[in-house]
Amino acid sequence: MAAAVRVLCLSGPNLQLLGTREPEVYGKATLAEIHARLVARGRELGAEVDARQTNHEGTLVDWIGEARASGFAGILLNPGAYTHTSIAIHDALKAVSLPCVEVHLSNPDAREPFRRRSRVARACIGRVAGFGADSYALALDGLLRVLSRA
DSSP states (O other): OOOOEEEEEEEOTTGGGTTTSOHHHHOSOOHHHHHHHHHHHHHHTTEEEEEEEOSOHHHHHHHHHHTTTTTOSEEEEEOGGGGGTOHHHHHHHHHHTOOEEEEESSOGGGSOGGGGOOSSGGGSSEEEESSTTHHHHHHHHHHHHHHHHO
């Protein structure tokens, strides 16, 4: 039996507050619930999903940098506010050279002007945004389709 495809799912700053943080924008699901559903969806699709969250940019950069050596085939990334500021995350994604899908619960393009620019987008194969908690599962489906064609 072939080993499951491994996917690293990273969630950035303040996402640990989901469920209570601006539920009109981000929904009522907690990050733990979103991650649990994502892991279950991964199992359904024959993938192993390792879902993590940190508020620290350097930790995200470290996890991205270790991803290939740790056996991950691709990355799902919700960089939170680092979307708009982090060249370090962009550079880590480019350096590790794994397919990455940028994920957002809300649609940044429909929000404040400062949220409309992604510093990480150029290092990603795609973006799923605006579908609430379902954004993660939709991104996983897309990433796994890309990996199956590789």
